[in-house]
Amino acid sequence: MIDALTYNxxxxxxxxxxxxxxxxxxxxxxRSTPVALLIAEYVKYHPNVKLYVDVDERSAGFFALGIAKTTLSPVVLLGTSGTAITEYTPAVAEASVSEVPLIILSTDRPQELQYNGAPQTLPQQNIFGKLTKADLAFNLQETHQDITEYIDFATQKFVHLANTAPCGPVQFNLPLRKPLMPTLGNQDNVLVKQLSFSKPSQIKIDIPPITAKRVLILAGPNVAESYSDALLAFSQPYHVPVIADILSRVRTPETIHGIDYLLKFDQVTDELKPDLVIRFGKTPVSAKVLQWLKHANIETWHVDLNAGTDHSRHVSRAILMPPRDFLRQAKVVLSEEQQAFETNWQLINQKDKQLVHEMAIVSALNRAVSPKTPIFVANSMPIRDMDDFFTGFNTQTIYANRGANGIDGVISTALGMSVTTKQRSLLLTGDLTLFHDMNGLMMARNYQLPLDIIVIDNNGGGIFSFLPQAEATEYFETLFGTPLELDISKIASLYQLSYVLLKQPEDLRKVLNQPTDGTRIIVYPSNRTQNVRDHQKYIGESL
Amino acid sequence: MIDALTYNxxxxxxxxxxxxxxxxxxxxxxRSTPVALLIAEYVKYHPNVKLYVDVDERSAGFFALGIAKTTLSPVVLLGTSGTAITEYTPAVAEASVSEVPLIILSTDRPQELQYNGAPQTLPQQNIFGKLTKADLAFNLQETHQDITEYIDFATQKFVHLANTAPCGPVQFNLPLRKPLMPTLGNQDNVLVKQLSFSKPSQIKIDIPPITAKRVLILAGPNVAESYSDALLAFSQPYHVPVIADILSRVRTPETIHGIDYLLKFDQVTDELKPDLVIRFGKTPVSAKVLQWLKHANIETWHVDLNAGTDHSRHVSRAILMPPRDFLRQAKVVLSEEQQAFETNWQLINQKDKQLVHEMAIVSALNRAVSPKTPIFVANSMPIRDMDDFFTGFNTQTIYANRGANGIDGVISTALGMSVTTKQRSLLLTGDLTLFHDMNGLMMARNYQLPLDIIVIDNNGGGIFSFLPQAEATEYFETLFGTPLELDISKIASLYQLSYVLLKQPEDLRKVLNQPTDGTRIIVYPSNRTQNVRDHQKYIGESL
Incomplete structure (x- = not known):
């Protein structure tokens, strides 16, 4: 019989x-020693389960987030007691808002060391507060059959809870007393009582027949699998145009994109105005499109398991089901106008765009990436530019940390994504975001991760130049512009990564087609002031 | 009349x-725009108030912690909504446990965007949970005299709360609605109603006369000012030997240091065994000394405002007052043995030490630093070695993040310390700790901060080699040793900092005496395996 710690x-x-x-x-x-060692031993005998070691817990949190986000399955984070656990908070916050299943195992000092002057001891139970869906504690060192059974059942229940929509993080707090060494090398089988959960295959809701004259779909960010096929089967016969957000997973060259740009044309706000918009999923990247629906007072339905959460306070019907179920069940009473309405939207979608500098690099991606390249997009300007200018393919998977929308942890999240696919992956980011999670590059080097990082280097926080604070010229560069003055080739050298300086957007295709291993940093120099002028000329106003 | 936002x-x-x-x-x-701009404007007209801008919020949190820790006064952190606020959690955790006054201003989205699908929106109110002493919210955009008066009063009350022992962090959550631009350039005086707080000048407690035959003081970490003078006035006439923890602020060449080393001598555990130990302050760096008091069943009192928090569960009398008050009021009934007892402790304290490698670099510090150089010490091995081998001077201020004892944020905390003194400062750290907060070096470069960083580079986590997990050889390097394989000269080059490779400990004095500006990285190459052997030979057993 092995010891209780090892057994549990x-x-x-x-x-x-x-x-x-x-x-x-x-x-x-x-403090995490026994769990870490037994995971390492488990992985040795179960090659289908993977283990990554990341010395910076903040980066580790986002790395796990990236894996969970792209595999749509729960990922475990294991950390030692103290501030190490609090380092996960940014990733836990993003996971909470963007509904990603993370399982935090926080090892802790035992009960008798709490509130007692013991070093490295925090009130860890429920330390993430409202950011976790639930939390519990296991005493792994207690010898009692009830405890072991509880571990079997509660663990499976908690993993299921984390992975049930809306998904999110859960915490297991694990107080551990010294000695912490488990028994290694014991090959006795541990029989875990299996608990399987039934899953609803479909949600049925009585949807009234859609009788509006001009119907349009606005597909917002979607964290689940693509519903492209169901969308096509619905939109084609009913002639419903689809505005597809960059994160919707249903954007193709045929769907409408770049709504920020299109909205500056009177034709769109006038002739192309719909009578009913059916929104799918989360809040779109484009803030303008929601403002338009509200100010033009266009009837709007919202289809989402969490429907009714609309910060523009305009949605009038909340339909709590996934888009796929809705598209199968909804019926449109076709009006005479619908077909021409669709054709006109398609025509304006083909409008020629003159893109330069930062916008052109995003546009060049359309011609440079393979349809199966997973793409991660940083927040701030890159996600807006991608929403405006990236056409994509229906096989393209595009991700972002689009919940709390932080500029932190992006390198690690993208690297997490890169380990989940056989395809080489791509990240589009600015220099400030690269800097914020520079430590994440340690994983790129240690595990030779296949990622191309395109850095739009405009030496600081580019987005602020679009905002009203740009007028506070006396304080602007210090408080907002924050020029980094970093030579990114030195960052590449520090982490022993390949480095490419991209002179012009057209070269991107050639660069991406060069065979390479590991992580590569591709820098495209830009200029914040010029970029604002380019965008204003193109979109016509500030963000 | 200016707008409510600017006024409030x-x-x-x-x-x-x-x-x-x-x-x-x-x-x-x-989101933080109005507060940031108005702080910048305030600082412009009040040069006695300082503003620092740090683009990485995690580092910013620790930078503020460093300033607050060394000035013993509250420091404000201002951040924007979303994950940015959660990035402060590690520093808030350390501030909570080590009792440092931090004031977090977390700007937030307004009420109507909460739980409503709005991006970058988290449940920010009380987001640090039990780690903050208190939290409140101000609506800065409301025009009502009651609100303005409330801001005046509650702010001063909260700052006082943060700064009252046990000190700690407090949170102001500031929901803000667009537009966010304040009125700049308005020179109308804003009259804040002043609220002053009376402070007790002394706590009086009836302390029974100390009648034990052999009395010894164990001065643990002390976060307040030094009480060296009061200690001297007490210990000299009463012949009480003092074991002074490296963080006690009362260590001098005359106090006993290196108790871990001394405890291996039978003479100490036998002839030098005290009948009463009076502990001051927090938990000592040496774990062995508390184990000794307990296992040898030596009567122990604890003098601290938070006395009774003793994780060794051995203290029998908790005296809730500061050491200075205790030393003024306590009376010793001198026994015949006390003087010889003191002399014998002093003799063993002079024992010659043969120190090599990592131990020698710490010992070399004794001869290399000026008595007024502020020193910050990283956790893990450096703090233990400093406790064992650094003699110091009574004018020396030595700091560490000795609450949650993390390896995170150390660079930034030390840089925060460096801005509070006219003296050039020093940090002693390992390479893993340097890596964890490498982003902190951005402040070193941007503000040309006067800090010497001595990096003991043993390529990974040195402390684990002392622990039982070192025996799990198959998994050790991957899970614990975690070699970084970083060329630290490249880190210096990336941040444009001076770099010195230290060949031998004896050169340290020469290096530190060279005139220099800004931050300098001094690398001392070491070897983890060799270091374990050195320590085992010296101290005689594992940690």
Missing amino acids: TKHLIGALVAGGVKYFVLSPGS | TKHLIGALVAGGVKYFVLSPGS
């Missing part, structure tokens, strides 16, 4: 895997 | 300064 920890790991965990991300520490 | 924000800033704030640390963002 093996049950915990077994139950996590039984619940669907395939990836563990851990950071070094002393 | 000026009151907030004025009340913060009236409460004692002299430093603001902010990170760029959009």
Whole structure:
């Protein structure tokens, strides 16, 4: 009989895997020793389960987020007691808002060291507060059959909870007493009681027949799988044009994109104005499109499991189901106008665009990436430019941290994405975002991760030049512009990564087609002031 | 009459300064615009108040912590909504445990955007949970005299709360609605109603006369000012030997240091065993000394405002007052043995030490630093080695993040320390700790901060080699050793900092005496395996 710590920890790991965990991300520490060692041993004998070690817990949190986001499955983070656990907070916050299943195993000092002057001891239970869906504690060192069974059942239940829409993070707090060394090399099988959960295959809601004359779909960000096929089967016979957000997973060359640009044409706000808009998914990247729906008082329905959360306070019907179920069940009573309405939207969608500088690099991506390249897009300007100028393919998967929309952790999230696919991946980011998570590059080097990082280097925070504070010229550069003055080739050299200086957008295709290994940093120099002028000329007004 | 936002924000800033704030640390963002701009304007006209801008909020949090820790006064952190605020959590956790007054101004989206699908929106109110002493919200955009008066009063009360022992962080959450631009250039005086707080000058407690035969003081970490003078006035006439922790602020060449080393001698555990130990302050760096008091069953009193928090569960009398008050009021009934007892402790304290490699570099510091150089010490091995081998001077101020004891944020905390003194400062750290907060070096470059960073480069996590997990050889390097393989000269080059490779400890004095500006990185190459052998030979057992 092995010791209770080893026995229960093996049950915990077994139950996590039984619940669907395939990836563990851990950071070094002393208190987490037994769990870390037994995970390492488990992985050795189960090559389908992967383990990554990241010494910076903040980056580790986002790395796990990237894996969970792209695999749509729960990922485990293991950390040691103290501030290490609090380093996960930014990633937990993003996971909470963008509904990504993260499982945090926070090892802790035992009960008798709490509030007692012991070093490295925080009130860890529920330390993420409202950011986690739930939290519990296991005493892995107690010998009692009830405890072991509880670990089996509660673990699988919690993993299921994290992975049930709306998905989100959960915390297991694990108080551990010294000695912390588990028994290694014991090959006795640990039998975890399996608990399977039934899943609804479809949600049925009585949807009234759609009788509006001109119907349009606005497909917002979608964190689940693509519903392209169901969308096509609905929009084609009913002639419904589709504005597809860059993160909708249904954008193709045929869907409408760049709505910020199109809205400056009177034709769109006048002749092309719909009578009913059916919104799918989360808040679109374009803020203008929601403002338009509201100010033009266009009837708007919202289809989403979390429908009714509309910060523009304009949606009038909340339909709580996934887009796929809605598209299968909804019926349109075709009006005479609908077909011409669709044709006109398609025509304006083909409008020629004269794109330069930062906009041109995004546009060049259309011609440079393979239809299956997974793309991660940083917040701030890159996501807006991608929404405006990237056409994409229906096989393209595009991701962003589009919940709390931070500029933090982006490198690590993209690197997390890169380990989940056989295809080489791509990240589009600015220099400030690169700097904020520079430590994330350690994983790129240590695991030789296949990622191309395109850095639009405009030496600081580009988005602020679009905002009213740009007028406070006396304080602007210090408080907002924050020029970094970093030579990015030195960052590449520090982490032993390939480096390419991109002179013009047209060269991007050639660069991306060069065979390469590991992570490569591709820098495209830009200029904040010029970029504002380019955008204003193009879109016609500020953000 | 200026707008409510500008008016109330000026009151907030004025009340913060009236409460004692002299430093603001902010990170760029959009939501925080009005507060950031008005702070910048305030600082322009009040040169005694300082503003620092740090683009990485995690580093900013620790930078503010460093200033607050060394000035013993509250420091304001201003951040924008979303994950930016959560980036402060590690520093807030450390401030909470090590009792440092931090004031977090978290700007937020307004009420109508909460739980409504709005981007970049988190449940920010009380987001740090139990880690903050208190939190409140101000609506800076409301025009009502009650609100303005409330801002005046509650702000001063909250700053006082943060700065009252046990000190700690507090949060002001500031929901702000667009437009966010304040009125700049308005020179009308804003009159903040002043609220002053009376402070007890002394706590009196009836302390029984100390009748034990052999009395010893164990001065633990002390976050307040030094009480060296009171200690001397007590210990000299009563012949009480003092074991002074490296963070006690009372260590001098005359106090006992390196108790971990001394405890291996039978003489100490036998002839030098005290009958009563009076502990001051927080948990000592040496874990062994507390184990000794307990296992040898030596009567122990604890003098601290938070006395009774003893994770060794051995203290029998908790005296809730500062050491200075205790030393003034306590009386010792001198026994015949006390003087010889003191002499014998002094003799063993002079024992010759043969120090090599990592230990020698710490020892070389004794001869290399000026008595007034502020020193910051990283956790893990450096703090232990400093406790064992650094003699110091009674004018020396030595700091560490000795609450949650993280390896994160150390660079920034030390840089925060460096801006508070006219003396050039020093940081002793390992390479893993340097890496974890490498982004912190941006402040070193941007503000040309006068800090010497001595990096003991043993390529990874040195402390783990001392722990039982070192025996799990198959997994050790991956999970614990985590070699970084970083060329630290490239880090210096990236941030344009001076770099020195230290060949031997004896050169340290020469290097530190060279005149220099800004931050300098001094690397001392070491070897983890060799270091374990050195320590084991010296101390005689594992940590």
